[in-house]
Amino acid sequence: MSEDDDRSPPLDLRGADIAESSSKTRNCSGVTGFVAGPGPSTMEFQAPYPDQVLENVLENVLQFLSTRRDRNAASLVCKSWCRVEALTRSELFIGNCYSVSPQRATARFARVQAVAIKGRPRFADFNLLPPGWGAHFAPWVIAMAKAYPWLEKVYLKRMSVSNDDLARLAESFPSFKELVLVCCEGFGTNGLAAVASKCRLLRVLDLIESEVSGGELDWIASFPESGASCLESLIFDCVEWPINFEALERLVVRSPSLKKLRLNRFVSIGQLYRLMVRAPQLTHIGTGSFSAPEGVAQDDPEPDYTAAFAACKSYANINAEQLKSVILHCHKLQTFWVLDSICDEGLQAVAATCKDLRELRVFPIDAQENTEGPVSEVGLRAISEGCRKLQSILYFCQHMTNEAVITMSNNCPDLEVFRLCIMGRHRPDHVTREPMDEGFGAIVRNCKKLTRLAVSGLLTDRAFNYIGKYGKLVRTLSVAFAGDSDMGLKYVLEGCPRLQKLEIRDSPFGDAALLSGLHHYYNMRFLWMSSCSLSPQGCQEIARALPRLVVETIKDENEERVDDTVGTLYMYRSLEGPRDDAPGFVTILQ
Amino acid sequence: MDGTLGLLGGGGGGGGGGSSGASTNESTVSKVEVLEQDFVGMSSEATSYPAEAELELGLGLSLGGGAAVKAKPCTWGERGRILTAKDFPSVVSHGSSVPSRFTDRATAASVGPVSGTKRAADSVSQEGGSPTAVSQVVGWPPIRAYRMNSLVNQAKSQRAEEDKMIGEKDKSRDASKKKIYTKADLTAKEKCHLGFVKVNMDGVPIGRKVDLNAHSCYETLAQMLEDMFFRSTTTVSSIGSGGEKEQSTKASGSKLLDGSSEFVLTYEDKEGDWMLVGDVPWGMFLTSVKRLRIMRTSEANGLGPRFQERNDRQRSKPI
Numbered sequence: 001m002s003e004d005d006d007r008s009p010p011l012d013l014r015g016a017d018i019a020e021s022s023s024k025t026r027n028c029s030g031v032t033g034f035v036a037g038p039g040p041s042t043m044e045f046q047a048p049y050p051d052q053v054l055e056n057v058l059e060n061v062l063q064f065l066s067t068r069r070d071r072n073a074a075s076l077v078c079k080s081w082c083r084v085e086a087l088t089r090s091e092l093f094i095g096n097c098y099s100v101s102p103q104r105a106t107a108r109f110a111r112v113q114a115v116a117i118k119g120r121p122r123f124a125d126f127n128l129l130p131p132g133w134g135a136h137f138a139p140w141v142i143a144m145a146k147a148y149p150w151l152e153k154v155y156l157k158r159m160s161v162s163n164d165d166l167a168r169l170a171e172s173f174p175s176f177k178e179l180v181l182v183c184c185e186g187f188g189t190n191g192l193a194a195v196a197s198k199c200r201l202l203r204v205l206d207l208i209e210s211e212v213s214g215g216e217l218d219w220i221a222s223f224p225e226s227g228a229s230c231l232e233s234l235i236f237d238c239v240e241w242p243i244n245f246e247a248l249e250r251l252v253v254r255s256p257s258l259k260k261l262r263l264n265r266f267v268s269i270g271q272l273y274r275l276m277v278r279a280p281q282l283t284h285i286g287t288g289s290f291s292a293p294e295g296v297a298q299d300d301p302e303p304d305y306t307a308a309f310a311a312c313k314s315y316a317n318i319n320a321e322q323l324k325s326v327i328l329h330c331h332k333l334q335t336f337w338v339l340d341s342i343c344d345e346g347l348q349a350v351a352a353t354c355k356d357l358r359e360l361r362v363f364p365i366d367a368q369e370n371t372e373g374p375v376s377e378v379g380l381r382a383i384s385e386g387c388r389k390l391q392s393i394l395y396f397c398q399h400m401t402n403e404a405v406i407t408m409s410n411n412c413p414d415l416e417v418f419r420l421c422i423m424g425r426h427r428p429d430h431v432t433r434e435p436m437d438e439g440f441g442a443i444v445r446n447c448k449k450l451t452r453l454a455v456s457g458l459l460t461d462r463a464f465n466y467i468g469k470y471g472k473l474v475r476t477l478s479v480a481f482a483g484d485s486d487m488g489l490k491y492v493l494e495g496c497p498r499l500q501k502l503e504i505r506d507s508p509f510g511d512a513a514l515l516s517g518l519h520h521y522y523n524m525r526f527l528w529m530s531s532c533s534l535s536p537q538g539c540q541e542i543a544r545a546l547p548r549l550v551v552e553t554i555k556d557e558n559e560e561r562v563d564d565t566v567g568t569l570y571m572y573r574s575l576e577g578p579r580d581d582a583p584g585f586v587t588i589l590q
Numbered sequence: 591m592d593g594t595l596g597l598l599g600g601g602g603g604g605g606g607g608g609s610s611g612a613s614t615n616e617s618t619v620s621k622v623e624v625l626e627q628d629f630v631g632m633s634s635e636a637t638s639y640p641a642e643a644e645l646e647l648g649l650g651l652s653l654g655g656g657a658a659v660k661a662k663p664c665t666w667g668e669r670g671r672i673l674t675a676k677d678f679p680s681v682v683s684h685g686s687s688v689p690s691r692f693t694d695r696a697t698a699a700s701v702g703p704v705s706g707t708k709r710a711a712d713s714v715s716q717e718g719g720s721p722t723a724v725s726q727v728v729g730w731p732p733i734r735a736y737r738m739n740s741l742v743n744q745a746k747s748q749r750a751e752e753d754k755m756i757g758e759k760d761k762s763r764d765a766s767k768k769k770i771y772t773k774a775d776l777t778a779k780e781k782c783h784l785g786f787v788k789v790n791m792d793g794v795p796i797g798r799k800v801d802l803n804a805h806s807c808y809e810t811l812a813q814m815l816e817d818m819f820f821r822s823t824t825t826v827s828s829i830g831s832g833g834e835k836e837q838s839t840k841a842s843g844s845k846l847l848d849g850s851s852e853f854v855l856t857y858e859d860k861e862g863d864w865m866l867v868g869d870v871p872w873g874m875f876l877t878s879v880k881r882l883r884i885m886r887t888s889e890a891n892g893l894g895p896r897f898q899e900r901n902d903r904q905r906s907k908p909i
Contacts, residue, residue, distance in 0.1 A: 126735075127728050183734070396731060480732070
């Protein structure tokens with residue numbers, strides 16, 4: 001998912017897989033110059049005409065295109081290229097499940113082996129979208145069962161998946177290998193049992209931050225008991241139900257390829273240790289809700305286990321002292337997700353050791369708007385000075401200064417993702433009392449590779465002016481409680497040509513600002529604006545001006561608005577027009 | 591108090607003047623001051639807002655406070671008074687719909703989104719030792735409910751893990767499995783398991799565990815707890831207490847025991863009653879203690895009768 005700025009998805013169709021799939025393609029479509037048939041004996045020879053030669057050449061060439069951006073570009077050249085590209089695309093990515101219907105997608109791309117579909121808008125994660133909004137996997141799995149019997153991989157994010165969907169998936173795809181569900185809900189352990197028992201070639205079963213309901217079936221015990229299993233990755237730390245540990249142990253023992261294992265909190269440390277001993281080939285291991293730092297595995301096993309073990313054991317409580325003893329070994333650490341209980345001191349230790357750090361996420365133990373917090377600009381500055389190769393950062397804090405952010409912008413030129421969440425809303429630089437405009441301005445100005453930005457703290461329209469002026473590569477922007485006027489949003493909509501995903505909440509942007517983006521909305525995946533200053537009339541105007549845009553206004557049924565400002569606007573381009581599964585609280589404007 | 595805006599009440603507020611022209615820094619700062627005064631004024635009046643009782647917010651993500659979220663006052667002790675248009679005197683004159691928006695935002699914020707609350711309630715279960723306050727705004731800070739849950743569940747799972755360990759001790763005696771437990775820590779922990787009790791402190795989301803077997807009297811236990819929870823302002827303990835800085839108490843003698851601290855040490859006994867630590871002989875204490883709690887002195891009045899849920903306590907807690 002090269003375009004995707006989320007955490008690296010598991011689909012990895014490079015090189016060998018592409019060649020493999022393309023050879024399948026060629027077999028399916030027949031040998032050059034022959035009319036396609038079920039077997040060589042029934043073929044008749046026809047001299048290949050020039051277009052067909054070209055298509056065959058194209059097919060051979062296009063098979064090497066792996067990124068979807070390249071493929072999208074190739075498909076725009078002409079109809080011939082479009083057709084051939086469609087035949088050779090084996091990895092289908094649907095960024096918004098409502099932008100295209102399953103029928104249309106499967107009709108165009110005939111030989112897909114791996115599908116990734118995203119559903120709900122991200123702010124749904126923070127309870128800003130009432131439940132039942134949509135994003136159902138059902139129509140997709142039904143269409144794919146018909147169109148792609150050879151399907152191997154499914155990656156879903158923020159979709160509603162039912163047990164029936166999982167059962168259908170398990171039964172429809174005999175070659176099925178990888179299932180990754182991120183932030184999904186609607187299914188339970190019975191659905192997992194279906195997948196475990198029927199998908200004999202299953203390599204990856206990753207459940208990440210999904211809501212899994214209970215069921216009477218023992219899903220771990222549903223994996224086939226005999227013979228070696230192909231499992232390479234099993235992640236279920238989000239499953240809030242006890243599991244059959246003996247069955248898990250047996251599964252681990254007969255899974256020689258198992259590399260990644262993330263268990264839930266119902267597996268004790270002792271049990272985890274037992275598994276680690278039985279499966280020395282594990283590279284990623286974790287328990288509870290936070291896993292051990294990944295990437296540690298490159299070191300030799302002994303300190304690796306110590307680090308992983310110690311980190312797992314006291315993750316929630318880990319303070320700077322505890323971290324220091326562990327982090328000393330982690331020179332090669334590239335990805336580090338941690339709670340802010342390690343404090344600025346802990347971050348300084350990280351900065352001192354982890355010179356190769358690429359991604360850092362610091363989450364708050366106490367997610368409230370307090371005046372004090374354990375991490376601050378001190379930690380951020382330290383990280384910027386120590387971890388020069390930093391590419392992605394998500395940092396929750398109570399206080400920040402422009403100076404530290406500017407320092408980071410200068411020290412970390414490789415930054416692609418900068419998400420700073422100052423938890424106190426509208427909070428200025430706590431030293432100078434100025435807005436945080438200059439800090440974020442420096443980030444967009446100095447970090448030339450920046451594609452994703454989340455802003456916070458006290459911000460005036462000036463910050464957005466900077467973003468519009470310098471954030472030319474920004475694709476995803478998250479704004480909350482910021483800005484002064486319509487100008488803020490205008491700067492961004494007029495200035496950021498690559499903007500694809502814009503999510504805004506509680507900011508004073510109104511209809512005029514919304515109108516200023518008309519030229520750009522077809523280039524975007526979506527725009528989300530909640531608790532801003534939009535009116536139904538303003539949104540209506542957009543809907544009328546752009547027929548291929550689906551403009552949803554969402555009313556929170558428990559919210560009573562005296563005036564008629566729009567609660568939430570969610571709009572996205574679509575080839576299908578208004579969806580037919582919208583619940584009552586969604587109004588689609590036309 | 592820094593010029594933090596929008597700490598109370600629903601969303602909106604802050605620099606959102608909604609003026610059509612670009613606002614300068616000056617005007618923003620002056621708005622900040624205006625609002626700051628309002629905040630200061632409000633905090634002292636917070637207790638006298640009975641009429642606004644129905645405007646309880648308590649929305650969004652809370653660590654363990656889901657169900658009774660509505661009733662919880664926030665850490666600074668105010669009862670979520672909602673900002674209304676009259677709090678933004680400089681804004682009213684503008685022709686835009688902003689002033690009314692703020693009013694509505696206020697009203698809106700007061701009523702719901704209850705669905706947000708509901709989800710928080712569904713996903714976040716009650717947990718003893720969770721913080722006393724709740725984020726006032728739905729979905730802010732932007733942490734997935736799942737992740738918030740997991741922090742609560744971390745605390746829960748530690749307890750579950752202890753229970754599991756008891757069961758496993760028997761299984762682990764099998765000869766074939768013995769060598770797995772060569773790691774000294776693990777064995778030691780399992781053996782001394784029964785000496786570990788959880789300690790929670792009011793206002794601190796994450797609890798700790800102490801090994802009671804390592805102590806022979808109340809003094810050393812109390813001293814250790816003081817070191818653990820009161821050591822420095824950057825420890826977890828200071829975060830949840832709403833900004834009040836804990837004074838690091840290094841005085842000899844335990845303040846927790848002699849009643850001179852803001853906090854008292856209490857324990858839950860086998861019958862489920864909460865008692866003050868120090869009343870009974872140490873040996874008797876060891877046999878009856880189930881878990882410890884460092885409680886605010888203000889809450890510890892009349893300790894003895896059973897304390898039910900934290901909700902009840904907080905509803906009656908004077909601010």
